[in-house]
Amino acid sequence: MSSLFTPLCTLLQTRLPIIQAPMAGGPTTPELVAAVSNAGALGSLGAGYMTPQAIQESIRAIKRYTNQPFAVNLFIPSQASEAIPDVAPMKQFLLQMSPRHETQGDAASIPAFEDQLAVVIAERVPVFSFTFGQLKPEMVLELQSRGTTVVGTATTVEEAVALATSGVDAIVAQGYEAGGHRGTFLCHVEAALIGTMALIPQIVNQLRIPVIASGGIMDGRGIAASLMLGAAGVQLGTSFLVTEESGAHPVYKQAVLESGASDTVLTSGFSGKAARAIRNRFTDEIREFPGEIPPYPTQNTLTRPLRNWAAEQGDPDYLSLFAGQGAAMGRALPAAELVHQLVEETKASLNRACRLL
Numbered sequence: 001m002s003s004l005f006t007p008l009c010t011l012l013q014t015r016l017p018i019i020q021a022p023m024a025g026g027p028t029t030p031e032l033v034a035a036v037s038n039a040g041a042l043g044s045l046g047a048g049y050m051t052p053q054a055i056q057e058s059i060r061a062i063k064r065y066t067n068q069p070f071a072v073n074l075f076i077p078s079q080a081s082e083a084i085p086d087v088a089p090m091k092q093f094l095l096q097m098s099p100r101h102e103t104q105g106d107a108a109s110i111p112a113f114e115d116q117l118a119v120v121i122a123e124r125v126p127v128f129s130f131t132f133g134q135l136k137p138e139m140v141l142e143l144q145s146r147g148t149t150v151v152g153t154a155t156t157v158e159e160a161v162a163l164a165t166s167g168v169d170a171i172v173a174q175g176y177e178a179g180g181h182r183g184t185f186l187c188h189v190e191a192a193l194i195g196t197m198a199l200i201p202q203i204v205n206q207l208r209i210p211v212i213a214s215g216g217i218m219d220g221r222g223i224a225a226s227l228m229l230g231a232a233g234v235q236l237g238t239s240f241l242v243t244e245e246s247g248a249h250p251v252y253k254q255a256v257l258e259s260g261a262s263d264t265v266l267t268s269g270f271s272g273k274a275a276r277a278i279r280n281r282f283t284d285e286i287r288e289f290p291g292e293i294p295p296y297p298t299q300n301t302l303t304r305p306l307r308n309w310a311a312e313q314g315d316p317d318y319l320s321l322f323a324g325q326g327a328a329m330g331r332a333l334p335a336a337e338l339v340h341q342l343v344e345e346t347k348a349s350l351n352r353a354c355r356l357l
């Protein structure tokens with residue numbers, strides 16, 4: 001059994017300082033979460049889009065598959081204005097993109113955060129992580145008093161300091177390279193596009209709690225580099241997206257594995273919130289929309305029928321192929337084998353660096 005111990009392991013009660021990122025929308029199946037946790041890392045359920053009942057069922061499934069710690073992740077709702085934009089032009093535009101799908105519904109249909117969080121609290125999950133904002137300090141304390149470790153997501157130094165002030169136990173520092181949505185919440189997304197290599201040491205300089213590096217880390221070299229930058233651990237999304245237990249659509253996994261280093265783009269076209277995805281017809285065509293893209297989560301609801309239709313067809317052109325800049329380094333392996341390889345590579349990288357001294 002390989003090990004790699006840092007203070008993050010003490011906090012999370014894991015053998016390894018490696019977190020499989022929560023990935024809302026299907027990739028983080030209970031099987032994936034449990035396989036990662038059983039391998040000594042921390043599996044995370046991306047529950048942001050799930051109903052309270054589905055969250056409860058998934059948590060219970062994970063608990064059946066593993067007795068090791070795991071995380072559940074939710075999206076903090078934005079405080080933005082409640083004004084409902086005119087969605088008719090976007091609906092029309094999406095229909096023109098692919099006339100064979102039917103658009104339906106213009107209401108934001110993400111379950112209420114409070115109801116989702118109530119399940120997390122009731123189920124006493126070992127680790128709760130969140131993105132897109134801050135949790136009220138009273139809520140952080142409530143979770144901690146029930147034995148749950150709380151982890152927030154920052155994309156700038158200011159966000160990291162604000163989260164630390166709210167009392168969280170650790171922070172995921174999400175660099176520009178990261179796949180999926182930007183967690184930015186204190187400034188415009190354009191002002192928060194800081195690469196992992198520059199972001200980690202600047203956040204580490206300001207905080208006393210463990211910092212978890214995230215974005216573009218695909219192998220042990222990236223993990224070793226993150227530790228050298230002062231991170232206490234790492235969170236990998238794209239790397240676990242292509243594992244066997246991941247619920248990502250097979251054509252999605254294939255697109256990740258066949259991608260190149262310059263194939264990802266930042267787009268708000270899928271959900272109304274900036275996210276990194278592999279460039280496809282959708283990301284190209286949505287740039288031609290003449291108006292403003294409706295905000296999250298409205299746009300997410302509007303594009304869902306098109307994405308569902310694309311999934312049914314196995315058509316990668318209109319799927320949201322969220323992935324980080326390191327996507328081309330993905331490996332289609334069982335999750336436990338990936339964890340094992342990551343640890344061996346990290347040790348080899350650290351040894352190599354020591355020999356150079």
Ligand SMILES: Cc1cc2nc3c(=O)[nH]c(=O)nc-3n(C[C@H](O)[C@H](O)[C@H](O)COP(=O)(O)O)c2cc1C
Pocket residue numbers: 021022023024027046047048073130131153174177178179180181214215216217235236237238239241322323324325326
């Ligand atoms: C498909 C996908 C979905 C994601 N969904 C979430 C999510 O639900 N919650 C979250 O905190 N982060 C989410 N992320 C971001 C990850 O937590 C992490 O920051 C990112 O994957 C790191 O970059 P990497 O993909 O290059 O490893 C997602 C990432 C991907 C690739």
